[in-house]
Amino acid sequence: MSKQITLAHGNGGGAMQALISGVFVSAFDNPLLATGEDQARLALSELNALGDRLAFTTDSYVVDPLFFPGGDIGKLAVCGTANDLAVSGATPRWLSCGFILEEGLALETLEAVVRSMADTARGAGIQIITGDTKVVPRGAVDKLFINTAGLGVIPATVEWGVTAIRPGDSILVSGTLGDHGATILNLRENLGMEADLSSDCAVLAPLIAPLRDIAGIRTLRDATRGGVTAILHEFARGSGCGMTVDEAALPVKTTVRGICELLGLDALNFANEGKLLLVVEAAAEQQVLQALRRHPLGRDAAVIGRVTDDKQVRLRGLYGVSRILDLPHDEPLPRIC
Amino acid sequence: MSKQITLAHGNGGGAMQALISGVFVSAFDNPLLATGEDQARLALSELNALGDRLAFTTDSYVVDPLFFPGGDIGKLAVCGTANDLAVSGATPRWLSCGFILEEGLALETLEAVVRSMADTARGAGIQIITGDTKVVPRGAVDKLFINTAGLGVIPATVEWGVTAIRPGDSILVSGTLGDHGATILNLRENLGMEADLSSDCAVLAPLIAPLRDIAGIRTLRDATRGGVTAILHEFARGSGCGMTVDEAALPVKTTVRGICELLGLDALNFANEGKLLLVVEAAAEQQVLQALRRHPLGRDAAVIGRVTDDKQVRLRGLYGVSRILDLPHDEPLPRIC
Incomplete structure (x- = not known):
């Protein structure tokens, strides 16, 4: 794999598959991760055991700089969306993540961000179960943006609003x-x-x-x-x-x-x-x-x-x-x- | 409201609230739309009536140009994610959407994209129920990117893979x-x-x-x-x-x-x-x-x-x-x- 992100990493072909398996799947590894299909699948029986309402939210992350004391864009992308679920009383459990990468981004930058996402999620009992990667030509995005959407279940006894x-x-x-x-x-x-x-x-x-x-x-x-x-x-x-x-x-x-x-x-x-x-x-x-x-x-x-x-x-x-x-x-x- | 997107449209304050209610909420209007809270809430009883597994997927959309014969980035952002759900056998029902806007984007461009998303979703029986908007300075993104994440329920009789x-x-x-x-x-x-x-x-x-x-x-x-x-x-x-x-x-x-x-x-x-x-x-x-x-x-x-x-x-x-x-x-x- 090259040391920089290239447009081929986003074209649906071999380079993208290598990026997905080499960087994302290896970091986010969990049994629900949608690797062979276009969507993750969650048994409703598991959700029903946690409460009576599904909480669903999304945020995009565009912070500059990517790394700062106390965190980075990857940690932020897990915390921010998890917190938007947790304030409903739900336990945040499952995240999607969509990366938009600039051609020429250093691969080690992406790897550091993904590692941070994976560590933050694991520490909080959250699984990243489906994702997407787009690469755009130099200048069409500044380095790296992330979107996460999140799911959790609100216990029947909690009615905050x-x-x-x-x-x-x-x-x-x-x-x-x-x-x-x-x-x-x-x-x-x-x-x-x-x-x-x-x-x-x-x-x-x-x-x-x-x-x-x-x-x-x-x-x-x-x-x-x-x-x-x-x-x-x-x-x-x-x-x-x-x-x-x-x-x-x-x-x-x-x-x-x-x-x-x-x-x-x-x-x-x-x-x-x-x-x-x-x-x-x-x-x-x-x-x-x-x-x-x-x-x-x-x-x-x-x-x-x-x-x-x-x-x-x-x-x-x-x-x-x-x-x-x-x-x-x-x-x-x-x-x- | 100004005729162009400004950084204030993304700062969590008054201009952003005006954009959300004037553009997004009025177009996507539906009873589940998370306007007062940071997350949408779905009754699991409603999901259980549709099947036994939740399908969950995400895609980001960065197409250039934004408008093309047969569609635009907004229509694409609904169709692409809906289809990634539908191929599991699920009926696509609920979407999140995250906008990343470039400072200076013409407001009418955003309005046309949002209208197209709303029309496409409504025509397919899909509700856009939670969202996020970020505005980045000129040059940090090319005009407008969208992420959607989607939910649907797979009927118990369908086992495709x-x-x-x-x-x-x-x-x-x-x-x-x-x-x-x-x-x-x-x-x-x-x-x-x-x-x-x-x-x-x-x-x-x-x-x-x-x-x-x-x-x-x-x-x-x-x-x-x-x-x-x-x-x-x-x-x-x-x-x-x-x-x-x-x-x-x-x-x-x-x-x-x-x-x-x-x-x-x-x-x-x-x-x-x-x-x-x-x-x-x-x-x-x-x-x-x-x-x-x-x-x-x-x-x-x-x-x-x-x-x-x-x-x-x-x-x-x-x-x-x-x-x-x-x-x-x-x-x-x-x-x-």
Whole structure:
């Protein structure tokens, strides 16, 4: 096999078969992997044993650079889609993956990304069971993009969703805000703050699983693109309620805070790749907080605010004055995920 | 909304929400569409009523140009993934879609593609129920790529697969070969043969559905990238059998044959986007042929060869001499699908 990706690696012929078996199948190896057929096949009996609803989601990953402290595009492509399943209460189990590769990409770059996907999936009990590879001529794509779609099953006892939110509910986050966004920003803008900065990219399913046994959970969501601000707006739009968060309660690492002050940006708008925003009944607040803190991924969990009945998303500042928290309309940092 | 796609359309904020509701949700509108949540949710009871196995597949679409006679990237993104489900015997029912858009793309281009996806899906009884949009800066992608992943359920009575193939079985195609590949080649190389040339891009599920009631079907596959040659090799590899096809029996349109002769290429290697290659028990050959011909998508169906026990893929020429049909190793036409 050549040391670079060529157009022949995407043409359905011998070079593509060699790439599939030599790189993808050997890394993703599992009994369900669709190697001989055009589709993976899952016994519904296995799904029925896990719950009563199938969760299905997709995301494309275009992050630049491909590798960053704490992760890479492959790890992100597993975590991001797994988390979009897990926040429904489903255990993420099966992924598809579609690669779009630029002619001339170093084969070892692809191999490193695929290894990272395989390791992340295996560590989370997820199988990558069907896939596709396209190669496009130089210049038609920047290096390497990945799409994953994911499947999981929601237990019959879990009924989480944005419409369950009520005024008086508590708003929690599972840890420090903006780590992923600040890490990418630091790399891309050459800010030089290497020391303490690392993406929080992680599969959140093990943090979420114990929450399925707690009554009073309204909804949860991972705060990726657009950060906590975007999710607060999604919660407000979906529930018809308002959201007020307290600036003083927001967990933000010192380095991330420094980057924000340097550039005049707000960590609330920064992307996270391993943080939950949760809305829970006020009576369940402490039980949820303790459950989150028991897991390493949730040790910095905090109550950050409360659901209101005024339909607005507000940030209450350090001196008690609250202001409207608008959705940003421009794009400070493309290709964050 | 601006007339061009901007980076803000991908940032998780207000412009992205406007794009999602104004373009995607209004076109794909259906009760399952994941608008308020990060994942679509399907009742397993509904799946159980359709069969006993879930089929799951994915493909990315990077075709150039975006619009061509007979279709466009949106129609292709529905047909291609639907067909990869349908060849398992499943009825394709649910799709995810992930868009990667280039900053500066004309909004009306995106709208036309999305409309075409929606029309194709609706016509085939398919719902697009979850999606994702990324926007990347100018030059990081060429205009517009789409990924779709698909779900369908395989009836308990259907057990099609490549390992069922046996020596003596008949090989059939559902219609003329190479129409899609020749159409794209004609456009890209400015060959000027406009008259009779059109992509065969179609959802094949209605052609396949009646075959589920016929005994003796071994396996079917849609012959896309790499054409019939690539599928014959997949069948040979998966079954351990040989495949011999007769040159005289191959249905090829006159215009496509002309392009092949002009460029010294072989229609057997050209991509199709609406053609099946089938292997069936010899005793079922005529029944399958009649079933295919009863549907407009199969009116040019033909028996083209036979499965052998010599493990080789062969083409028997017009004078009875057979030669090995190799998988092409280079790439004559990137971005065909």
